[in-house]
Amino acid sequence: MNTQRIQPKSKVDGEIAVPSSKSYAQRAIALAGLNKNSTRIKHLTSSSDVIAAKAVIEELGAKFVSSENEIILSKGIDFNQNNELSINCHESGLSTRLFSAFSLLFPQNFQVYGSGSIQQRTMEMVISGLEEFGKKVSSKNSKLPLDISGEIQNQMVEIDGSISSQFLTGLLITSPFLVQDTHIKVHNLKSIPYVDMTIELMESFGLKVAHNNYENFYIKGNQSIANQIEYTVEGDWSAASFHIVAAAIGGKMELTGLMQNSLQGDRAILDAVKTAGANVFWKEDRLNIEQNEILPFTFDATECPDLFPPLVVLAAFANGKSTMKGVRRLEHKESNRGITLQKELAKVGVVIDLNDDEMIIHGKGRPEIQEELVFSSYNDHRIAMAMSLFSIGNKNDLYIENPLAIEKSYPDFYNDFLTI
Ligand SMILES: O=C(O)C1=C[C@@H](OP(=O)(O)O)[C@@H](O)[C@H](O)C1
Numbered sequence: 001m002n003t004q005r006i007q008p009k010s011k012v013d014g015e016i017a018v019p020s021s022k023s024y025a026q027r028a029i030a031l032a033g034l035n036k037n038s039t040r041i042k043h044l045t046s047s048s049d050v051i052a053a054k055a056v057i058e059e060l061g062a063k064f065v066s067s068e069n070e071i072i073l074s075k076g077i078d079f080n081q082n083n084e085l086s087i088n089c090h091e092s093g094l095s096t097r098l099f100s101a102f103s104l105l106f107p108q109n110f111q112v113y114g115s116g117s118i119q120q121r122t123m124e125m126v127i128s129g130l131e132e133f134g135k136k137v138s139s140k141n142s143k144l145p146l147d148i149s150g151e152i153q154n155q156m157v158e159i160d161g162s163i164s165s166q167f168l169t170g171l172l173i174t175s176p177f178l179v180q181d182t183h184i185k186v187h188n189l190k191s192i193p194y195v196d197m198t199i200e201l202m203e204s205f206g207l208k209v210a211h212n213n214y215e216n217f218y219i220k221g222n223q224s225i226a227n228q229i230e231y232t233v234e235g236d237w238s239a240a241s242f243h244i245v246a247a248a249i250g251g252k253m254e255l256t257g258l259m260q261n262s263l264q265g266d267r268a269i270l271d272a273v274k275t276a277g278a279n280v281f282w283k284e285d286r287l288n289i290e291q292n293e294i295l296p297f298t299f300d301a302t303e304c305p306d307l308f309p310p311l312v313v314l315a316a317f318a319n320g321k322s323t324m325k326g327v328r329r330l331e332h333k334e335s336n337r338g339i340t341l342q343k344e345l346a347k348v349g350v351v352i353d354l355n356d357d358e359m360i361i362h363g364k365g366r367p368e369i370q371e372e373l374v375f376s377s378y379n380d381h382r383i384a385m386a387m388s389l390f391s392i393g394n395k396n397d398l399y400i401e402n403p404l405a406i407e408k409s410y411p412d413f414y415n416d417f418l419t420i
């Protein structure tokens with residue numbers, strides 16, 4: 001069995017430079033692909049989702065040189081090719097849903113496929129959204145691969161945003177490059193901070209979007225990116241959340257590379273750990289977290305669903321019942337994270353009740369790790385990273401099965417975690 005051993009840590013104490021945001025990086029790579037001028041993106045983390053986005057724009061004809069943490073595009077996507085197009089988005093939900101919207105920019109057949117867990121995740125919002133534009137989409141059970149064809153016939157569309165915001169991100173990024181203006185009506189949008197991130201980045205590339213209350217989005221067509229762009233990707237609050245929780249349950253930590261006023265919704269991790277008792281303070285741009293009494297807490301993660309895995313571990317270390325809202329947002333991630341967390345926490349004797357959109361975690365103070373305990377990652381990076389935190393304050397080694405899942409967002413996670 002392919003496993004990673006995590007040795008027990010009596011406490012954590014250290015400094016970590018957090019990796020850069022894969023969400024911003026993928027958006028920037030997509031926008032760079034649409035820039036006729038050159039674009040330089042700095043401070044990239046070579047996670048597999050970022051590598052996937054780079055490969056997609058290359059498949060679409062962009063030319064670039066790239067090193068581990070930087071990409072310089074001399075030429076964007078080639079719109080003058082007539083051949084059928086096929087893009088491999090690997091395991092990235094964001095790249096899959098975002099680049100599916102690029103099919104609107106091409107009249108020819110456009111295939112979208114991927115690998116791993118993304119093949120099991122629904123593309124319903126992409127299929128019905130593209131059909132609203134008049135495209136034809138063929139698929140099996142609303143899953144990848146998608147075969148997209150036909151011309152755009154409609155510029156006023158209605159889409160569903162309740163399962164994911166990612167296709168809306170794709171439409172927002174694509175629409176300025178269509179010939180006509182686009183009006184997108186979105187029903188029940190969730191993960192709104194991710195849409196703010198999209199709009200922020202579009203604006204920094206010189207593109208305009210208007211919306212009223214995240215319900216109607218208006219995008220003028222025939223826009224272009226007028227300049228050479230140089231963009232530095234900020235630190236990833238989602239990746240940082242694991243270290244923030246590590247400090248809250250077992251010591252102290254200083255994190256660098258995070259923007260204090262970031263639009264990333266996962267910055268809300270600070271509110272959650274403060275409610276759970278941790279001390280949080282900034283020394284200039286360095287975030288400090290210190291353990292205190294660990295209190296049960298209530299937190300609504302509807303708009304920041306990726307915080308569930310680390311926060312469930314924090315709740316497990318608190319003595320008493322914590323309540324988290326937003327469980328419905330977890331069904332369509334790399335694993336069905338509500339169920340996954342329930343199964344894995346049962347291994348340390350922590351009971352999780354799942355009641356519709358609400359999760360109750362019956363914290364145990366300090367859950368004990370039995371000898372030779374193996375956590376399944378379900379090939380889900382956030383589950384692998386979250387389960388590693390059970391090593392803190394414990395006596396026995398623990399093991400993570402399919403540990404390399406972490407490469408999806410944070411390839412250096414185990415190395416970094418070892419140093420604290
Ligand atoms: O736009 C993005 O970068 C993301 C949006 C969120 O997905 P949903 O919009 O599907 O909730 C989040 O869970 C994912 O990790 C990254």
Ligand SMILES: C=C(OP(=O)(O)O)C(=O)O
Pocket residue numbers: 091092093094095306333334382409
């Ligand atoms: C859900 C995630 O990403 P994506 O949807 O882009 O695959 C994630 O990173 O937790």
